[in-house]
Amino acid sequence: MKYSYVVVALGQTAFALDSQHVGLEKRLNNGLGLTPAMGWSSWNVAQCASASEKYALDTANKFVSLGLKDLGYQYVNIDDCWSTKSRNSSGSLVPDPSKWPNGIKSVVDKIHGMGLKMGLYGCVGTMTCAGYPGSWGHETQDAKLLASWGIDFWKHDACYTPCTNGQTPQTCWSAAYNTRAWYETMRDALASVKDTKNIMFNLCQWGRDSVWTWGKDVGNSWRIEGDNWIDWASVQRLASTAGRVSQYSAPGGFNDMDMLIVGLNKLTTEQERLHFGLWAICKSPLILGNDLNKISSASLAIIKNKGIIDINQDKLGKSATTFQPPGSGAPVNGKIHPYWAGPLSDGVVIGLVAINGAGTMSVNFKDVPGLGSGTYSWKEMYSGKTGSGTSVSFSLGQHDMAVVKVTTSGGSQPTQAPTSSASSTSAPPQNTGGGCQVEKWAQCGGSGYTGCKTCAAGSSCSVLNDFYSQCI
Structure with missing residues (x-):
């Protein structure tokens, strides 16, 4: 597994929590998640019934027709129940043929053809939360299968782990269990297929074990709490937690406040504005959890607010x-x-x-x-x-x-001068450009970076950077 080591330089800023970033930081290096993911997830629409080809393609078409694709919504994510109830004789996951009559790869290809991406759901344990096969003991096999289908996003839930086997899922919160190790196993499996398909990794482990302190080493986003139960109380609970752990979000890895419930008719219009606005400024992934065929014009206007989306996708990647x-x-x-x-x-x-x-x-x-x-x-x-x-x-x-x-506009907003960070790469840059400066959180020669490449072994990278740079 490759990592990048990040030297963090802080200028004269009044954000007290920024001091948490001082020093050398290790982050998952898959070149993904430099801004929070934007997309849709199937679960809230019809639970298991919406884990199908029909819903995936219908939602992809809605992304295009409603103008959501143009605003940055790109991931069409299918949640629990997409497979059959058991693996095949080779131990592989099998798409439910009643839900995927043409298989999953054909759907992925169609969604890619629209300029969008597709995600699937799994579980760290022996079964998913709905009782379908989990990835425990099959991580590498599952990662290879996902890569062969061209899957772009993997949500990894936390049911039926050693602490929940034989019990109702989500009942064991014992500190004796180390969820980090479970998620690192899948991280390494996904890394092993990186040359075939680079997959966004979402840790759905309900905020256990202070995941915000180590999630950046393992995934591109991590849930900071239990589920958003589609009510106002959940919005308050999740927002409160986000305020306490905001310092841990940065490009490459973000606190996940769970799916958005805008458009489900469970909140007032004012509450929907608050819900979307807070998720956006806290740099949570903006994953819709609604039926786009039934969304009201008022709710659609909220999730299409370009100014707020631009704030969420700001390349600095710092949470409010x-x-x-x-x-x-x-x-x-x-x-x-x-x-x-x-x-x-x-x-x-x-x-x-x-x-x-x-x-x-x-x-x-x-x-x-x-x-x-x-x-x-x-x-x-x-x-x-x-x-x-x-x-x-x-x-x-x-x-x-x-x-x-x-x-x-004539005020005294703090400014920062360019800083330098040492390169940790052991290979020459892809393209040495003399004197060019690397943008915020640039990956100098790393996967997914298309700007200037100024880092070489033992050299320094000139960084035009408010907070972060990443030299690989």
Whole structure:
């Protein structure tokens, strides 16, 4: 398994949690997940019944016809129940012929032909959560099969592991079990087929064992909590946890707040805006969990908000986190904090949440991490309102959210000079370019990077970088 070692350089920033990144960091090096994944997952639509060719192709066509593909939604992910209930005589997983009459590869080929990608679901244990074959003891065999089909994304759940065998899944949370080792086995299996097919790896292990501290070594995203149970309480729980672990997301690996439930008619329109906005600014993967044939125009407008999507996909890849303006209270566990902010490659995003009822939400820019005294231009992404000044103020309904992108206009926003990081590569670069600078989180000669290649063994990489660079 190849890894890259990352020297993190921090400039003069007011984001206190950034200090967590100082030092040498090891991240999974598969060249994927440099921004959060965007797509759709089948489970919420019809559970096992939606794990089929029909739903995969219908959703892919909807991505195109609804304009979602053009906004960056690309992964069509089929969840549990896609296979038969047992492996074949060779030990291989078998697509259920009643759901996949033409096999999975033909569907993958059609989806690829639309310029989209396809994902599948598995489990670290002996069975999936719905009782279908898991990958325990078959990791390499399964990885080879996925690669042969051209699968782009693998969601790896955590049921029927040694602590759940013979029990109802998801009941054992004993710290005696090391989920990291289980997921590393599948990571290594996927790495073994990298030359055939590079596969995005999602760790669906429910936030156990402080996965945010090691998920970056193993996968491209990791669930930070239990499931989003399609209710307002779940949105609050997941957002609260995201605020506590925001410092661990970065290009190559992101905290996963679980599927979006926008469009399932379980939240108010205001709550849907908050839900989508917070997931986006916290740099969670934006994986839709709805039926695109039934989505309302209001919900569709939310998931198609280009300004908010652009914030989620910002190449700096830094999550927003909570902050406390003067006179505000501290974050409360299990509740959504009213004030959020995070750095962007060209400014700062602010999230204002009317969590305590309808009213006016205001903040002075001098109190926002990453900004300072002075005048800034801004745009609120849901309303489209723009302005400039030293503060912003919005009238919001209960549980609504304002997502504000702030850029400098005569203010004193901190800036950073280029820094250098040592290369850990033992091979020459693909293309040595004299004097070119590598963008944020650039992979110098690594898989998936198409920019300048300035790193060579024992040399330095010139990095135009707010936070990260990666020399392979």
